[in-house]
Structures are given as structure tokens and as C-alpha cells.
Amino acid sequence: xxxxxxxxxxxxxxxxxxxxxxxxxxxxxxxxxxxxxxxxxxxxxxxxxxxxxxxxxxxxxxxxxxxxxxxxxxxxxxxxxxxxxxxxxxxxxxxxxxxxxxxxxxxxxxxxxxxxxxxxxxxxxxxxxxxxxxxxxxxxxxxxxxxxxxxxxxxxxxxxxxxxx
Ligand SMILES: [Cu+2]
Numbered sequence: 001x002x003x004x005x006x007x008x009x010x011x012x013x014x015x016x017x018x019x020x021x022x023x024x025x026x027x028x029x030x031x032x033x034x035x036x037x038x039x040x041x042x043x044x045x046x047x048x049x050x051x052x053x054x055x056x057x058x059x060x061x062x063x064x065x066x067x068x069x070x071x072x073x074x075x076x077x078x079x080x081x082x083x084x085x086x087x088x089x090x091x092x093x094x095x096x097x098x099x100x101x102x103x104x105x106x107x108x109x110x111x112x113x114x115x116x117x118x119x120x121x122x123x124x125x126x127x128x129x130x131x132x133x134x135x136x137x138x139x140x141x142x143x144x145x146x147x148x149x150x151x152x153x154x155x156x157x158x159x160x161x162x163x164x165x
Contacts, residue, residue, distance in 0.1 A: 035063050036138065036146050039109075042153040043119075043134055049127050054083070055119040055136065055150050060109040068141040069110075070101035074134050074150075078123025085115055095120065101141065114158035128152045 041057035061067055072080040082098040093115070102117060104110045112118050119136070132152040137145050 035143060036060065036067075036104075036140070037062055038138075038148040041136075041148060041150040042156050043121065043128065043136075043150045044152065044154050044156055045121075045124075045128050048154065051078075051122075051124050053121040053124065053128055055080075055121065056112045056114060057148075057150070058109050058111050059104060059138075061104040061106055063143050064106055065142060066103065066105045067143050068101045068103050069138060070141050071139040072119050072136055073139070074121070074136045076121060076134060077125040078121060080136070081120045081122060082117070083120040084117045128154065130154050 037060040039058040039060065041055060043053055043055040045053035059069070069082065071082065074080060082102055083095045084098050085093050085095055088094050097120075098117065102110060110117070130152055134150045134152065135147055136150045137147050139145055
């Protein structure tokens, strides 16, 4: 609850700044040249009945200015945190929340990928269904809210730099 209220107050702060939420949030599909382009998004859970999952995508900033992804939400129960993986002192890879959001400079692409940064879905109350399409709202510091569609793909294998399915 604590983290959730923190995120909600962050969103409220953005709204109060007047930068966003004064209009209907823009819906940006892959290929929109003027905002953020989400390439190949997908969401999966580690086991079919898991109450948490992770979403991966490549996010390109075509907005013309540096920006920062500060949060995300979806209609699913629970919440979404921005996570990354890092090695602890014992050499074990662990997930942790990214403090302060993810900076994406103008014209650059940030990869949310297996073993790296990801959108962590926590506290889900129903299992993800293969092929289900989730409307995920990405919240940017400057661009405001951008909705993308993220399909559930439980079968997706990690990419290893090659272009394959
Ligand atoms: Cu995570």
C-alpha cells in the first residue's frame, strides 16, 4: 500500500504540474513517429499461476526531448514497478526497484529485456492468459501518459541478440 500511495502521489504531482492529464491520454501504437514507440512488447509470468509477471519491450523516444519513465499501470489487480536486475555482493542476480525512473534521452531506445530492466507486475489476482492483451499506461515525466497494448506471451524465450522467433 505504501509504495502504491507513493506512486499515486507522484502521479498527482505530475498532474498538478499541469503538464499532463488535461486531455485524454494519447494512445500511441507501435509506429507512431511523434512520441514513444513501443516495439515488440510482451508480458509473461514465471509460472502460469504466478501472481507476478514481467513485461519487456523496446521503447524509443521520438518525442524530441529527453524524458523519464516514472511509472506504469494497467487494469490488472496489483501494481507495476520498474525493476532491474543487478548482482549482489555474493554474485547472485537479484531484482530491485529502479529509483527515480528510467531516463530515455531524445532519439534513443531503451531495452526492457530478460535479465535486465523490466516492468514488474505484482499482486495480480488472476493468472495471465496466453494471448490476452493488456492495456498498459506508461507514465512519463514530460510526455505524460502513453497507452500501449502488451500481449501475454508465456512461451517467449529470452532473446540473445539474434532476430528470431
Ligand atoms: Cu522484477
